[in-house]
Amino acid sequence: MATYPSWSKDSQSLIFSANLSQDYEHQPLESDLYQIEIGSGAITPLTQREGPQHSPLVSPDGNYIAYLGYEGKQYRLVTKLYVMKRDGSQSRVLTGDLDRSVSQLQWSAGSQGLFFLYADQGNTQLGYQSLQGEHNIITQDIGSSLLAYPSGAYNVSKNGRFVVTHSRPDRIGELMTGSLKDKNKGKKNKKLLVSVNADIFDHRTLGKVEEMRYNSTVDSLGIQSWIIKPPNFDPKKKYPLIVNIHGGPMSHFGEHFSLMMQVMAAQGYVVLYTNPRGSTSYGENFGEIIHKHAFPGKDFHDIESGVDTLLERGYIDKNNLFVTGISYGATMTCWIIGNTDRYRAAVPLAPVTNWYSATLTTEAPVQYKQLFGDSFPWEDHDNYFKRSPLSLVGKVKTPTLLITGDDDYRNPISESEAYFTALKLRKVDAAVIRLPDEDHTFYRRPSNTYRAIASMMSWFEQYRKGAAQ
Template identity: 35%
Template structure:
């Protein structure tokens, strides 16, 4: 079916998209499991585990409970799969025999359990669980729905006593006395052993091939409430002695033992450029702790820094060891795309697969990869990359959806900034594009700012194109994908060269494309993109409509109200509140509210702790008080992730408000 015969994308089409994630090879390499997530009829999401043999054209569904079933992991003999599921109301661990039958519940932890992994001998399952200091791992009882509601009601009637700096997070809300601990489950005896106990959050990384040592990450420092470091530790499972691998000055994770257990690879950095620091690839000698950096000359971001609004569920980023212990595989982010890379222990870098696409996850087995790949016109499928470098598609997700709707293929562009720097961007033509017609235009600005737009499916962008807009999205300085100097270049210069990069891109497309109506320009963005939207309309009136989402308007208050404000403010702007309040005010879009003449829609979640809603409240009241053209839409029970993982109906309403505003003014 050609695009002219297809219908335009709608906001509600968000509910038709199945999102794939977390491919996992079987131990024999003949098949793999994955997770498929989609919106359900209860204004939530359902995730299921699927299995596909490599010689089959179709995957088989393995879970059916209307719940979020995820994180499937094969036992070493391939006979069982452990996974986590919310089918009883909160995440617990379940065991499923690969020959079929009903899943067996393994855990009944009061606050849930998740992220299971097998020991190498298959006799134990290692997992994570939130526990209070006095909790007993072998005396855990899962509350029923009535008990959970009573507990929630009890908390609503009690004051929250706060005595720590890190007392909230956008992901978890207000913190309490629970900390994430690592638990070992004995499969034969059905008993639990708590392996960590420090009053901090612990993250399982790997277990050694001989099952004698546990690799985990945490901050065990007494000053952890004031630090952002995350170190790697080795726990001797016999003696319970803990050895520190890293230096207490950085953040490390994605750590893996080599096949023999003699080496450990991980990603991390020592905050050389604060939050704009590129990840490095390190290899440790497991016995001596000696560390080498393989990536010091690469100048690319290791891991997946791509931004999209339809990626749900975790997937492997690497590093993953080759069986020869001389090579490692990982995803890296480079020039608007992500790919799979190989590194030797000498630091030689080889591209295994990289096209104009988004590799969002992978699994490796003896020379063969399962790759999860998304493109701007496809939410994502799994592919097999064989030993000879040939790639073949394994799944055909969303076929009915893709056959029904027309999607715009982006044109990749390069702009010259006012100081000569090259800026990459993409342009979408509107649905039903006709030569000779003039179309309104929307500039999209990404959040972060240390992230990347690129070659991935983005429902919001496609929706704007479907509504008849030319859409431009770019990676101004501060974005990942273009090296360390580029990603660091916006720090202490918010609203400076990053702003002129965006304006140069707009100037360029207006000069290049005669089908854009320069009298009908719109701009939108979220988080840092919301800050930049506010900044733009405070410094130019060329845009006729703007939508600011989960924005920052006042850095003076952001310092104390955001879950990251106390460190992010200094990292990005160079000063904390008491060091130079005048400078923070100069960086604040609110200072320039008198200059704002562009009709502005403000969109914000009530439970956003990253960029709290008071940022939008200040901007709205200020503009409304001056009788400016402004409207404020508040989304109940929505946090900073509203556009990506919020309730489906709320996400649709958000998109409807955005398009309504642009339709009204453009």
């Protein structure tokens, strides 16, 4: 399958990315760059090395090709920017010192460097890298999603004007413009062009978002997190807490608007969302700590340390703690309630509960296998099961609602059904919801998104101590 086509300057050929390996089924992460002549159809390889090489972009002057990727067969947390001559020679890394994943390339008008997006500590930024290696931050706070995940888009004009989709915890998808000539780089060099959601936000009181940093109790690793407080928050009162864990683990939460978490706050809950070890936007070492036999593990302590830190502030009701998450976050939710019973209820959204069965039923078996040192499940049965939440189900006392789409091919619904059955056999209050025609994202159908959020909040309210029944 060919992806990311880019025209040559003379429009006589295309540069594209593809996995043409004979062993492509067992090496899904592999891809190289190729040139195809429009007239003859002749294909010439431009890169030949291990790892994914993708997103080629020919420079305006036609002399260079920029592209993204990394070297090696194993999944890596940091995607780098490369540049090579038009014929594929003299390939070199431009962002070797950045230690952050880059995406969405655009050449400068004069072919002297490239613009791109990257996230640093939860904040998506527009950066520029010259061919000589100079790096500049153009602007920050980029995003356009209803989730607190990295997102956003931009464009830079030939005369040095840029436009970005701007996002903050209280705003989403605003168009903001600025000039590359503005000396005030960073957060303050944007001007609002249009706020397409002002009519929705301006007459609503949103939950206030605050950053909270703390150290994990297991090894003092620094962790970044955010808190959403309910509208009209009173620090003298006690509030129930929802802990929300992101998917991935190769992803992260950031300083963006989140529909689901604002709904939680609007119903009187404080919300804690963290970026435990394994999250992106903190560099390769932080992101790869938990790979290969290492999760779930210390990331559990990273999340729980955040809860303990928040409890020390005095406005959280320790008897009304709740936990949820999607994908990796759902797997961690199941892992957490297998290690502690301090949560009154849990809602895992599309979890892996048994790594052995999940690896053999997922659409991504090679990637799951790599998480366990590239060993097959039958070769390393003990470790696969030891890292599975199902291994701890005998300790679970927490009422649990599992929600998964019946078209989820990443973490099939059989994972939720197995965990549900185990809980019911143990007489633990549990339920499972199958979302029709829904995939792993929960956003294919708006009705399914609403149903998942509404069902989650109803489950929490059902078990909230002191709530009206």
